[in-house]
Amino acid sequence: MQYGLKRSVRDSYVVGMVVWSEGLSGQPLPHCSTIKSAAFQPTGPLYLPSIFAKLSVLANVKGLLSHTKRFAMNKSKTKLSADDALRMFRQMVRIRTFENNANQLYLSAKMPGLTHMYSGEEAVAVGICEALLPTDKITSTHRGHGHCVAKGADFKAMFCELLGREEGYCRGKGGSMHIADQSNGNLGANAIVGGSMGIATGAALTAKLKKTGGVAVCFFGDGATAQGLMYEVMNMAALWKLPVIYACENNGYSEYTKTEEIAAGSITARAEAFGIESYQVDGQDVIAVNELSKELVERARKGEGPFFLELMTYRYHGHHVGDINREYYRAKSEEQDWRDNRDPIIRMRGWLVKNKYATEEALDELSKEVTEDAESAVAYALNAPYPDVSEVDMHVYTDVEHVLA
């Protein structure tokens, strides 16, 4: 049984594209015209030139020549330990649980402002961040709670930030869209779509100049591929061989608009134009994401970067929590299909049980612990103090305590 991904002839969401993938369940994924062909059977090595050639032909026929590599994972060779597998599962559950609580805080009007849910995309953040060291850097997005949790953040400080409390990671000055546990290498969630692409690339430049062996991962969505900054920094990253991984979370929607309405051609071809090795990955398969990430992170450390990933995923909620009535751009049946058939947590759970890494009971217990942890963090944050008003003019400059004093 293999997990895979296919090249990027343009993907599934609309045009019934060929997404070659078998999920954690071992069954072909729904909503994907599955290509069944001997040529597509992974044989172990990650890069399959012969297949590649055939894919190129396929792509050529469609007028979309691409060199995107297909990542195929041979599960029998997976070196994932029980600890690692369970930690990834737990981290995904933590993200989902955090988001469910955040959504409730919004719906019950206890949270100021609004927020963007990461639910459904957990395997992307966890699969990638589990391949990183705490000293490696990431940049995150307005949909950033998942990255924050996956990079090692604590619930209490996160809920405090979400509620604008003094004990939040940013002392309540950032909120949902800037949430980050900076001590674990998170350089911040960014509320400008694509705004952090330079920052991640700059972090990679630091790693190269200082020879730290560090790697930077830039998370962004399919919508951000429309920003010019991406092309400028990918060009420089490729010229200078920077240890950066561009992780495009393609959830099929650029805010309230289908991706194919805002993105011409293939997403990965954008990076390939700069000679950047690119992959399309099933972003609902945490093991596939993690295996590929580990490989690329290690190669990036050795100076073989940059790399580009297009992670095919899905956002269960609307663009933000207030985007409730969204049938004008997305059918409920489509959402339900993803929830029922491609949920990253359900798939990983099935795999853990099937391979006897854990029992159903143990996983239930794990989920219960996480739920309790989140509930206690929410209760704590709701009662935590707001910052003193005197903080309003602090942290404008590093060397001035109160800039308006």
Add this chain to the structure above:
Amino acid sequence: MRKITLSKAVNEALVEEMRRDENVFIMGEDVAEAGTPFKVLSGLVEEFGTDRVIDTPISEPGFMGIGVGAAMTGMRPVVDLMFGDFIFLIMDQLCNQAAKTHYMSGGKLNVPLVLRTNMGATRRSAAQHSQSLHAIVAHIPGLKIAMPSSAYEAKGLLKTAIRDDNPVVIFEDKLMYQDSAEVPEEEYTIPFGEACVKREGTDITLIGTSSMVQVCEKAAEMLQAEGISAEVIDPRTIVPLDEKTLVASAKKTGRVIVVDEGHQSFGITSEIASRINEKAFYYLDAPTTRIGAMDVPIPFSPALEDITVPTPERVFEQAKKLVSGELIDAA
């Protein structure tokens, strides 16, 4: 004391700081072998190599963003923006990212970055290579803005900027690169937020920024010939602004003209004039007035361009009117 050009002063500041701190590096368009179009950086790549003097593609938002990320992770980049006019290209990275990162992170992340760029008209470069845009970035909390008025200030302020843990924008007047001034051989820095009284006087205060300091000094000479004693003050940094020194001078002379090469409306002259009116109103004998660049795009033709910027003659005429009371009567 020896005299060196402003260009040489900037070059020396960079060399000294790069020798002192290995985290300091330069990036921008044609900064290495070319040494920039103004040749300010000549010789640096030979000493420090291409890892520390990095030529970039013509991608201002891209290399500015990379500079921000490098600064957040332990480097001290000096980003070279070839013309101040290009600042509009990098506004997101400068104003939404660099300026706000320290605040948005609750003080946990720093952006010790210097953006070196330029300003100044009368180089016959037309509307997109002649602007003085410091007021636009001075509006954004989180940035510091330095405006050297001579080679001495250029060196001392740049060295301070590089050692600052905050994002600093330095605007050098591109017409002053070949102007010489006395610069000590010994190392020195100039603290931010400390204005320099360039000339003491009793009848009127002329506050000038960057090359407008020379304009004010020339006007002061002309005024002296008419028996009017003018004080000339250079704020040196507009963020932070040494309000105390400016207000004290206003109280002393009772009359103030603020001269700056940015467009007059909504600009630095307005800001400084307001602060003086708020803090020194009851000491004033005349309205605080402003002389900025005309509120028009900078034209190409010398016949037109030269009348858009403040001149010593205009400052002189304005000062005479303020001292004689003519301007008050006219109002």
